[in-house]
Amino acid sequence: MKKAFLLSSISLAVLTLASQARAAAPQEASQDAATSQQAAAPSAQADAVQAEIQQVVVTGVASGGLRKIDSAFSITTANEEQLRQAAPSSTADILKLVPGVYAEATGGQSGANIEVRGFPSGSDSPFVSVQLMGNPIYPVSTLSFFEGSSAFRLDDTIERVEVLRGGPSTIFSNGQPGATMNFILKQGTDTPEGSIRFSTGTGELRRVDVFYGGKIADGWYGTIGGFYRNTNGVRDAGFPSDKGGQITGTLTRKLDGGEVTFYARQTNDKNAFYTGVPLISSNEGRTISEFPGFDPLTGTLMSGEMRRFTVEAGPGRTLNYDLGDGRGLKSTVFGIDFMQKIGDWNVSNKFNYFDGDLNTIAMFTGNNPLSMGAYKAGALSSYRNAVAGRTATTANATYLDGTPVADDQQVVQAGLWAVEKQLQSATDEIRVSREWIKDNTVTIGGYFANYSSDDVWFLGNSHLMTAVPNARLIDVRLDNGVIVSNQGKEGPVNYAPVASYDGSNTAVFIANEWKVNDRIRVDGGIRRERQKLDATVSNLATGDTDNNPLTVYNNGTSMPTGSNTALTRTDSANSFTIGGNFKLSRDASVFARANTGHTFVAFDDLRNAGTQANVNDRNFLPTPKIKQMEVGFKTATQLYSAYINYFHTEFDGISFQQLLADGTVLYSTSGSKGNGVEVELALRPVRDLTLTLTGDWQDSEYKDNPVTAGKKVQRQPKLQYRFTPSYRIPVGDNELKLYGTYTYIGERWADQANQQYLPSYKTFDLGAVFRLGEKIEFRVNGTNLSNELGLTEGNSRLTTGGTGPINARPLFGRTWEASVMYRF
Known part of the structure; x- marks a missing residue:
C-alpha cells in the first residue's frame, strides 16, 4: 500500500505539472512572450531561472549540445555557485546533489x-565514470584500491559538472551504464576574469584557490588556476590529513567553424584515509x-606513534611507509578537445592522457x-604449547614504553596496509556527424583506450592497539618465550601480490x-566493443621472515616466489x-x-x-x-522546476569480491x-x-544466486532525499544569501x-554568503550541525553483523568552513 500510494502520488504530480505546462503555453508564440517578460524581471532569481531554462548539456549528446x-535522459547539472553551496567534502561528495546516487x-x-x-556493487564505484571535458580520466571506473573520483580534485577552474544516469551513455565514450560525472573546465573569454580565495575551517584548514583567464591574442584564449591546502582534518590523527595542491591550465584556439x-x-595531494572506528551496536x-x-x-585510531610503520616483506627485506600519505594522488593529465565543421560534417575528437600514482597507505580495521584480558587468553590458547617442554601460563601486555596494559583495557586489531599503484592510460574518441536527410542527423564514431596498472600490495600486517582515539600500540609476550606482538605488530603480511596489467578497448x-x-x-544508437x-601476477608462498618460530607475528608471511602466472581474456x-x-x-x-549495456571483467577479476x-x-x-x-517529465518556469523520472x-x-581481514577473498556472482x-x-x-527537494525511492533486490536471492541490494537506501531552502536578501548594491539542507x-x-x-x-547543514558589490564575497558553511551519528559502512572485513562492540565508519561530526574571495 505504501509503495502504491507513493507511486500514485508521484504519477498525479507529474500529470498535474504536465497539464499546467500545456495549459500555460499552448502556442509557441505566447510562450516566447511569457519568457521575454520573465527575463525582463529585475531579479537575480529570475536570471537564475532563465539560465536554467537555457542550460545546454553536452554529456550523452551525439553532436553539439542540447x-x-x-534531453531524453536523466541528467543533473551543478554550476560553480551550486557546487560551493553544496560544500562537498570531496569529489565523490558532489553526488549528494544527484538523485539515485548514494556516495x-x-x-x-x-x-x-x-x-x-x-546497480549492485559492494565497494568502490564500478558504475561511476569520472570525465574531464567529456573524456574519462582513466577508462576503467574502478579497481581494487582505486575508484574514479580519487583521480580528481575540485578547485575554482571548474565551470560546472554534468552527471548523466543511464541513458545514451552506454553508447558513447567508455560506455558507462551507470552514472557519468563530466567536469567542464572554465575557458578564457574576451573579458578577462580572475579570483583568489582564502579558506579556513575545522581541522586547522588552510587553503588558497586562484584562477585567471582571458584573451591572449587574436583567436587565442587561456586560463590558469589551482589550489594549495593543508589541514589536520575532522578526525585529527596528529599529522596533516590533507596536504598538497594542483595546477590546471587551458589554451583555446578559435577556428573557422x-x-x-x-x-x-598536475596534482600532488596527500590524503589520510579513514576506515571504521569502535562503536556499540544494540537492538x-x-x-x-x-x-x-x-x-x-571526531576520533580516529591513527596516531603519531604508528604513523611511520614497517612492512616485513621477506627475509632481510623491511619497507617503511607513512600513514600521512594515505590514499593520495600524484598525477599528470593532458587532453585535447577538438571540434570543427568541415563541409557538411561536424567532426569532434577528444583525447586524454593520464599518468598517476594512486597509492594507499592506510589503516584497515x-x-x-x-578486552586486553580476552586477547591474552586467546593468545595463551593458541600458543600455550608452541615451545616443546615449556607450557605458557601467563601473557604479559605492555605499551611500547614498557608500561603494563590493564586487562580491562579495550583493544582492537587493525592492519596497516601498503598498496603501491601506478596507473597510466590514453583514450581517444572521434565522432563525425551529418544531417543525411532533413531533420535526421547521423553520428558515426570510434572509441579507443589503452591502459595499465602496476601493483605492489602488502595487506594484513595486523597491529594490536588500544580502542581509543590516537591509539597506542601494544606488545604481548608469553612466559614460554613466544612473542605475540612486537612494536604493536601481531600479524604478518597475509597477501602480497606483485602484478602488472594491460588493457585495451576498441569500440565503434x-x-x-x-x-x-x-x-x-x-534518437537511438548501437555500439560494438571489444576488450x-x-x-x-606473482605466485605466492608463505614463510618466516626471521626464521624464528617464537616470533609468531611474522610467521606465515606472504611472499612472491619469483615465478608468475600469465592471464589473458578477450571479450x-x-x-x-x-x-x-x-x-x-x-x-x-x-x-x-x-x-542495454554491459561492464567487462577487470584486472582484479583476472587476479582473483x-x-x-x-x-x-x-x-x-x-x-x-x-x-x-x-520515463520522465521535465519543466522549468519562474514558479517551479521539476525533473521526475521512473526507472x-x-x-x-555481476561478480563480487569481498576481502576479509585474514586476506581471504570471497567471490560470488x-x-x-x-x-x-x-x-x-x-x-x-x-x-x-527557493525551496528545493531532490531524492529518490527505490526497491532493488538480488536474484539468480540462492544465497542472496530476494535480499536487498547492499548499501543502498530505499529512500533518500535532501530539502534545501535558500533566501536572498538584497542590501543596497550588496546581497546576503542564506541556505540550509536537511538530508x-x-x-x-x-x-x-x-x-x-x-x-x-x-x-542538518547551514550556510551563508555575503557579496560586497561584484568584487568581494564572504562565505561560511557548516555541515552535520546536529552531530548526527550515522553509519555509511559496516565492517567490510567481516561477513556477519552483531551486537556489542563493533567497527563501522560513521559520518564526520560538526564541521565548518569560511572563505573570502576577491574577483578581479
Missing part, C-alpha cells in the same frame, strides 16, 4: 564507495551508540573490539537523431539505446528511454580467478549485462532487479525564496546477506 529540458564519502578525499540507482582546446593538470544493529572513551564523530558506434516535428525528437586484458559485447522526447510546451517535455581455466570459464567469470528503462533495472552476471523514482523539484513561491538517508544493509544493518540517519 537544452537540458529537451559514502566518509573515507576522506579518496576511496569513496558510490552506489547508483539499484570550430575550436580546439588543450588542457593540462540487532538498529541502535548505534558511542564506544566508551571514543568520540565517533579487522576484528571487533575486545552509430547513432541517429530524428526531429520528427517541432514537438517530437527521437582485451593481459595480466602477469566483446553490444550495447544499444533508444529514446524520445515529446515537448508539451517550449519549456516542458516528457521522455522515455530503454537501453587465479588460473587461465577459471578466466576462460564464462560461467565462473561472466560478462555482466544491464537493461534499463525510464527499472535488470542485471545479470549474482544478478539484481529494481524499480525506483527520482525527483529534482524547486519551488519559488515568492521573490528570492535523510534511509536504512540499508552493509552486506549482500543482509546481516549487517545500517540504521537511517538525518543531517
